[in-house]
Amino acid sequence: MTEKSFILKPNTHTLENGSVTWSSPSNIALVKYWGKKQHQIPENPSISFTLDNCKTITNLTYASKDSRSGFSFDVFLDGEQKDSFKSKIETFFKRIEQYVPFLKDYHFIIKTSNTFPHSSGIASSASGMSALALCLMSIEKELSEDISEEFFKQKASFLARLGSGSACRSVEGDLIVWGSHKAIVGSSDLFGVKYPYNVHQNFKNYQDTILLVDKGEKQVSSTVGHNLMHNHPFATRRFEQAHKNMSQLMNVFENGDLDAFVNIVESEALTLHAMMMTSLPYFILMKPNTLEIINKIWSYRNTNNSKVCFTLDAGANVHVLYPENEKDSVLEFIKNELVVYCQNGQYICDQIGFGAKQLIDE
Incomplete structure (x- = not known):
């Protein structure tokens, strides 16, 4: 897979409005990601446990608009409007626009909440960006034909990475590898993948x-x-x-x-x-x-x-x-x-x- 694999193909479908909700967990790295190249590419592979209770729940409501007006969205955390979050979301949208070209076609209302305390030091960027990426992929699935479950998860992880590197490890579980490693088949710098080999019973329900x-x-x-x-x-x-x-x-x-x-x-x-x-x-x-x-x-x-x-x-x-x-x-x-x-x-x-x-x- 390359970056070009995730560019949305032209389609004839249109959506006037709708709403989608995803819950996405945080994760904790066992081998750490620290240091990156351009475009959120990691300098080394990492592997993480996906968590269960610590998660972000994001509802994305969308309504069609004139695309010439640019990005348009409002962000709410726990029911309270958070304009301070807008710059980070706009940076994310700019990074992913070539892969999600419908972004300017809609006004979005992003309503998000965490099951863990705000500023608790738990990776809310990982759970938050992955939840938002998954919501966008649900819209893409409505607009496009023949998106496989595997491609859906790969692209969601790919998009999440462009918002926050570790977010690409929150789409699936329970052990996720991000970053190319010569001995792990399918490992990629572009998105997280499920650890593909058998795991001893000692690590179940850790x-x-x-x-x-x-x-x-x-x-x-x-x-x-x-x-x-x-x-x-x-x-x-x-x-x-x-x-x-x-x-x-x-x-x-x-x-x-x-x-x-x-x-x-x-x-x-x-x-x-x-x-x-x-x-x-x-x-x-x-x-x-x-x-x-x-x-x-x-x-x-x-x-x-x-x-x-x-x-x-x-x-x-x-x-x-x-x-x-x-x-x-x-x-x-x-x-x-x-x-x-x-x-x-x-x-x-x-x-x-x-x-x-x-x-x-x-």
Whole structure:
């Protein structure tokens, strides 16, 4: 597949108006994406668990208009108009216009809400952009003939990537690969794909409890952070490490080695933050309580022969990952020893999910 594969073919169908709703989840990367080329192309492959409970629900209403007036849309978050979101949506529309040429033919009303707290540090750009991309693909499906389910998902992921890189990993589940890797058939820089090989039972129904250490806005945007990798002294070695860790995870997923899984996932999380701390300008997104939680997890794991581990996004919050058979004991540990380090004692219990779903408009 190339970019040209996603250019919408001319059609004779027209739609006057309509409405479509999609629910799309966030995801948490195990091998991290940090550093990109032009057009949201990743410098290295990544793989993520799709989440289940943490998701964005987006309703897109559309009504035909004169295309000469350009892009036209209004955005609402939880029922409140959010003009501050418009610049990001317009940038997205400009990026995808050649693939979605009907964008200027409609006035859109975008109504979106998250099942997790706003500014909680969970990747709302991933769930939000993938939900919007899926809504647009539902319109394309109405306008076009013979769109296969596979093409629908691939193009939705392709479009979502142009809004937010990690959003391309939220269309499907439960393990999604984004970025070309020589040993993973079908892997692509253009869109996310389901991990195509057998996965050991140890990783079924994997749990993710997100500890909300800091609910404020990030000091440094992900876009700025990615761009700082262009001249980073350790960038080349980091990209090589990601490829190697992907190869090692393939063995782990086959044989169920949870100790190796823990080592790779935690190393990836710390490497991500090491890249931030060694860029110019440098920055630290972890907070003191982030480190307290990490040390508590290490201590608990050693004492209890547990397979619990942590990972981090580009922020202070901690994703606590653990197999389903440890659910009760790890939740007890979290309540007794980790909640004290969360802002206002807040945390979110989630688990592996299986991707986005179209909802029926009432």
